[in-house]
Amino acid sequence: MAKKGRIPGKYTNNERRSRNDRFQEGHKAKNTKTPGSKEHYSKEERIAYKKSNPEKMRINKFISNSGLCSRREADTLISKGEIKVNGKVVTELGMTVTTNDTVEYQGKKLNPEKKVYMLLNKPKDTVTTSKDPEGRKTVIEIVRNACPERVYPVGRLDRNTTGVLLLTNDGDLSKKLTHPSFEAKKIYHVFLNKPLETKDLESIKKGVELEDGLIKPDAVNYVDNDPMQAGIEIHSGKNRIVRRIFEHFDYRVEKLDRVFFAGLTKKNLPRGKWRFLSEKEVRFLKSELSAK
Structure with missing residues (x-):
């Protein structure tokens, strides 16, 4: 039953102030820095926090996170005495280490950060x-x-x-x-400001002498028989290389889209x-x- 003199569903001034105070407190709590938070702390602060609050994990997870091998394979390496922790050979499966520990395999220090x-x-x-x-x-x-x-x-x-x-x-x-030396394969879809003449297409196929040397694409051709679009496969990682190839023949690249890189599309x-x-x-x- 509603109190005398009070409209059902309405708050008194005191109740409203109390409710607003609770809301403000909750809002402040949500916006307080959380230790290790990327959004509020600098890189140096995050590093310092991690050092003083090292993450604990099983040693096979540590090794797996480093990208060396799977957890099962890590257990095999540990059993064979091929893993060192802080300079000492370990053979105990299931032992716990922290991110502050130095874990080595064949003299190489392992980084426990998960590879992404x-x-x-x-x-x-x-x-x-x-x-x-x-x-x-x-x-x-x-x-x-x-x-x-x-x-x-x-x-x-x-x-x-x-x-x-x-x-x-x-x-x-x-x-x-x-x-x-890896020569990562890259394929680009090129949109030009004007039709690409056949003679220029053939010249590009043979190789183009630019200010920083000869560039010879692995393949180049029209896309869907449209002379204003070209597909070019190239290994070179030189700066603005595709744009510079076409600019050499007085074409402007209106749009450039990389559709393939090292096997990824x-x-x-x-x-x-x-x-x-x-x-x-x-x-x-x-x-x-x-x-x-």
Whole structure:
């Protein structure tokens, strides 16, 4: 029953103030810094927090997270005495270590951070860097909340070039994919400002002498018999190489889309969206690298 003099469903002034106070307290609590939070703490603060609050895990998980092998294979290595923790050989399966411990295999220190591999269909007007001094949108902003690990783009795409871009925290894989000796295969869909003449198409096929040397595509041809569109397969990672090839023959590239990179395509991935690579795709990438 409602109190005398009170309209049912209404709050008194005291009740309203009390309710607002509780709301404000809850709001403040939600916006308080959480230890280790990426959004509120600097990189240095996060590193300091991790050192003072090391994560505990089973040693086979530590080894698996490093990308060396699976947990089952890690147990085999431990049993054989091939793993050292803080300089001492260990053989105890199931032992617990922390992220502050030094775990080694064949003299190499292992990094326990889980390896992450992401594929982004890069949109236009985004820069392929972690931060941009001019305040432009970066690819990292698109995937910022995808995972707790910090990922980086593998190679670069121009701000207005769209398409396949790999992001990862696997430094070894990134270094190999971008090294000239790996010759990562890339395919671009090129939209031109005017029809590409047959003689120019043939010249591009034979190779183009640019200011930084001869560039010979692996393949180049019209797309769907449309002379204003071309598909070009190339291994070179030189800056703006596709645009410069066509500019050499007085064509302006109106739109450039990378549709293939090192075996990865943007199939079923809308522009501006991302996804994690499957285990099969990661295995394929690594097998390709080991075969080189």
